[in-house]
Amino acid sequence: MGTHYENLSSNTLFHFTPKLEYLQSILLNNFQPRYSLESSSFLNNKLLNMDLAYPMVCFCDIPLSKLKRHIGTYGNYGLGLKKEWGSRNHLSPVFYTRKGSNTTNSFEQLMYWFISIKAKLNYEEQKIYSQRFSEILMHTKPYYGKMYRNGKAVNKRFYDEREWRWIPKLDHKKFRSHLSKDELEIDSIKFNQIVSEHRRLKFTPSDIEYIILNSENEIDGFINVLEGEDLKYDSKTIKKLTSRIITKDQIRNDF
Structure with missing residues (x-):
């Protein structure tokens, strides 16, 4: 008999949400990017001394059998899509790092270099460099740091999440590539609506591997919504789609 190796990653990318109506909205309207406040704790405070929010849609690359803790954090409702779909739509795993690591130090040196020559560059050159650095930051996360949930910061080992992200391509003359924590708290609804009207992450029913509901009692009502919209x-x-439905209880008890 051959040796069986347990997969540490999945062939499916999962997105979780805390409410049934949010899941229904995704199925009917596709994924809408939202600004998410991200920890900048891996960087030197002299370079960036605040956490910033970036527009994104987040997924995890975790096997079904190991989703229990993730569901407990992000919600009892989810959608699992084929990883091939993620590749076609330019999703990418995030880069995990820590303060003081060689890679973080190298990135900081590049940022200091940019700051030192910025005054010599024209506006277009400054914009290009700034956008490139922002794109790297949007896909970078601390190994361990602060996570914001319901307005509160909790410490979390992000590395366990095996996160993938979709960052929408935006016209930076019209849309904000990032927001401060204060801006997000004051007017998150407005900013999220603006960016979601411009870009959405689309999928087809054939891309769906799993639809996760909280309990069996919700299945009939869930199907009725899909039939009536x-x-x-x-x-x-x-x-x-009905054949793709599993429940949180099944995941906890059977996998």
Whole structure:
């Protein structure tokens, strides 16, 4: 008999949400990017002394059998999509680092170099460099740091999440690539609405591997919503989607 090796990653990318209506909205309207406040604790405070919010849609690359803790943190409702779909749509795993590591130090040296020559560059050159540094920061996360949930900061080992991200390409003349914590708290609804009207992360029913609900009692009502919303899905597609449904209880008890 051959040796069986347990996979540490999945062939599916999972997105979780705390409410059933949020999951229904994703199925009917695709993924809408939202500004997420991210820890900058891996950087020297002289370079960046505040946490910033970036527009994104987040997923985890965790096998179904190991999702229990993740569900407890992010919500009992989820959608699992094929990793091939993620690759086609330019999703990427985030880069985990820590303060003082060689990679972080190298990035900081590049930022200091940019600061030292910035005055010699024209506006377009400054913008290009700034955008490139921002794109790297948008895909970088501390190994361990602060996570904001419901307005509160808690310490978390982010490395356990195996996160993938979709960052929308935005026209920086019209849209904010990042927000401060204060800006997000004051007007998050406005900023999220602006960016979600401009860009959405689309998928088709054939991209879906799993639909995760909290309990079996919700299945019939969930299907009724899909059947009644402007006939987006025909009966054949709804039948296929129904076959993809599993519940949080099944994950906890059977995997």
